[in-house]
Amino acid sequence: MRQVNNFINGEFQPADSAQRFEKRSPVNNQVIASIAEASKADVNRAVQAAQQALKGPWGQFTTEQRVAMLYEVAEEITRRFDDFVAAEMADTGQPSHVMKQVFIPRGAANFKIFADVIKNVASESFQMATPDGRGALNYALRVPKGVIGVISPWNAPFMLMTWKVGPALACGNTVVVKPSEETPLTATLLGEVMNKVGVPQGVYNVVNGFGPDSAGAFVTEHPGVDAITFTGETKTGTAIMKAAAEGARDVSFEMGGKNAGIIFADCDFDAAVDGIFRSAFLNTGQVCLGTERLYVERPIFDKFVQALKTKAEAVNYGAPTEHGSNFGPLISKEHQQKVLSYYKLAVEEGATVVTGGGVPDMQGELAEGNWVQPTIWTGLNDNARVVQEEIFGPCCHISPFDREDEVIALANDTEYGLSTTIWTTNLSRAHRMAEAVDVGITWINSWFLRDLRTPFGGSKQSGIGREGGVHSLEFYTEMRNVCIKL
Numbered sequence: 001m002r003q004v005n006n007f008i009n010g011e012f013q014p015a016d017s018a019q020r021f022e023k024r025s026p027v028n029n030q031v032i033a034s035i036a037e038a039s040k041a042d043v044n045r046a047v048q049a050a051q052q053a054l055k056g057p058w059g060q061f062t063t064e065q066r067v068a069m070l071y072e073v074a075e076e077i078t079r080r081f082d083d084f085v086a087a088e089m090a091d092t093g094q095p096s097h098v099m100k101q102v103f104i105p106r107g108a109a110n111f112k113i114f115a116d117v118i119k120n121v122a123s124e125s126f127q128m129a130t131p132d133g134r135g136a137l138n139y140a141l142r143v144p145k146g147v148i149g150v151i152s153p154w155n156a157p158f159m160l161m162t163w164k165v166g167p168a169l170a171c172g173n174t175v176v177v178k179p180s181e182e183t184p185l186t187a188t189l190l191g192e193v194m195n196k197v198g199v200p201q202g203v204y205n206v207v208n209g210f211g212p213d214s215a216g217a218f219v220t221e222h223p224g225v226d227a228i229t230f231t232g233e234t235k236t237g238t239a240i241m242k243a244a245a246e247g248a249r250d251v252s253f254e255m256g257g258k259n260a261g262i263i264f265a266d267c268d269f270d271a272a273v274d275g276i277f278r279s280a281f282l283n284t285g286q287v288c289l290g291t292e293r294l295y296v297e298r299p300i301f302d303k304f305v306q307a308l309k310t311k312a313e314a315v316n317y318g319a320p321t322e323h324g325s326n327f328g329p330l331i332s333k334e335h336q337q338k339v340l341s342y343y344k345l346a347v348e349e350g351a352t353v354v355t356g357g358g359v360p361d362m363q364g365e366l367a368e369g370n371w372v373q374p375t376i377w378t379g380l381n382d383n384a385r386v387v388q389e390e391i392f393g394p395c396c397h398i399s400p401f402d403r404e405d406e407v408i409a410l411a412n413d414t415e416y417g418l419s420t421t422i423w424t425t426n427l428s429r430a431h432r433m434a435e436a437v438d439v440g441i442t443w444i445n446s447w448f449l450r451d452l453r454t455p456f457g458g459s460k461q462s463g464i465g466r467e468g469g470v471h472s473l474e475f476y477t478e479m480r481n482v483c484i485k486l
């Protein structure tokens with residue numbers, strides 16, 4: 001069985017305490033790896049290594065040298081593409097085409113984009129008048145923040161972890177990464193890449209373990225960690241923010257969502273059905289940007305529900321290694337139980353189950369996997385728990401609407417504000433809607449179409465701060481103003 005160790009100061013090391021935990025496959029719940037569980041002492045060593053690296057060669061690198069190194073990291077990820085695809089498929093059980101087309105290429109892209117940003121960003125400068133008439137010149141310097149704690153989730157592990165490690169390193173910081181306990185494999189593989197291309201020891205460290213009273217809390221509570229970037233559930237973000245308050249350390253948070261999809265009758269119908277099918281069911285619904293509430297203009301409501309149902313009923317369940325499978329399991333038994341509890345609750349709350357609502361009939365060892373059916377409901381009020389709470393499964397509730405102001409109010413009736421996907425051919429309406437829906441990311445006639453230079457993040461309880469392009473620099477660098485009296 002695969003033995004996964006922590007990666008500290010450029011070395012793969014078992015835990016100080018020799019403690020380990022098991023990683024199970026989502027497709028059949030067989031144990032596939034044994035993971036070293038980092039103790040407080042291990043996290044301490046990782047933070048110290050990261051602090052030392054700031055003072056060592058990495059701290060002396062010019063921007064050009066860092067940029068060249070990050071390009072090499074991206075190229076080595078691409079050279080080892082198949083290893084990353086295999087590791088991520090083993091961890092998540094998701095289909096190979098999703099890994100190959102979206103998640104693993106994004107890992108390499110996340111290093112390249114921030115190398116390009118840091119290479120091209122200009123420094124801000126202001127000239128000012130002074131009473132003696134000679135004036136003064138101000139200019140801003142950007143310096144690394146220090147050791148960045150990276151706490152990442154399981155749903156798109158490599159993409160979401162590198163989305164933070166890329167900019168952190170581009171800006172000259174060092175990192176201590178705590179990947180999700182459910183998906184440690186690609187963060188570990190990245191350690192091999194770092195060593196291969198010669199990233200100095202201590203720049204990239206990985207400690208494995210859980211959240212509270214474990215590696216997650218040890219990282220976020222460590223006074224040597226200068227700032228924390230986190231992707232995960234809103235309630236975890238709340239706990240991490242409390243830890244970050246000690247020492248008044250900065251945070252960047254990407255958190256939960258209960259994203260609304262809005263379909264107007266004038267949309268390109270087939271494109272809208274395809275887009276919503278992806279947004280509700282890609283990655284078995286385990287995408288923070290996914291649609292769990294759908295509002296469809298009344299004239300096309302019945303036709304839309306029927307079209308989405310037909311597509312949902314045509315998925316091919318299967319392990320990623322099985323030919324033709326395009327729909328994977330949920331990440332864990334625990335998450336399967338959570339999603340199924342919402343399937344039950346929907347019925348109790350009075351939903352009409354259009355399709356799904358249970359577990360598919362799987363054969364052989366796959367019967368032990370964390371499968372659920374893609375599920376569509378109608379008929380619930382907007383205040384039903386199923387319409388208000390993030391489920392993070394392959395499911396959505398569809399309501400009809402009649403007026404623009406009505407659907408804006410419905411879309412905004414949530415504590416979250418991550419993203420929305422709006423389908424209409426009326427450009428004026430698209431602009432109006434984009435201003436009115438209170439989210440960080442609005443997609444018009446598309447979903448999850450990503451330009452990595454754009455600001456990415458959520459409003460309300462979906463996030464704090466924006467990452468992407470130059471916006472990442474706000475968090476990953478400290479800005480200093482220099483004022484020169486002329």
Ligand SMILES: NC(=O)c1ccc[n+]([C@@H]2O[C@H](COP(=O)([O-])OP(=O)(O)OC[C@H]3O[C@@H](n4cnc5c(N)ncnc54)[C@H](O)[C@@H]3O)[C@@H](O)[C@H]2O)c1
Nearest residue numbers: 153154179180210211212216217232233236254255256288
């Ligand atoms: N907004 C976004 O960009 C975005 C992207 C992906 C996922 N998400 C959200 O992530 C969630 C799913 O991921 P998850 O279940 O892995 O999230 P999670 O919050 O349970 O865990 C995320 C990470 O935090 C760690 N953690 C848990 N408790 C901690 C604590 N007290 N201190 C420090 N670390 C702790 C976990 O071990 C894991 O590494 C969903 O809510 C989803 O919406 C958001």
Ligand SMILES: O=C/C=C/C=C(\O)C(=O)O
Nearest residue numbers: 155156163287288289450
């Ligand atoms: O599941 C959440 C997906 C988040 C996506 C990103 O963070 C990204 O595309 O950069």
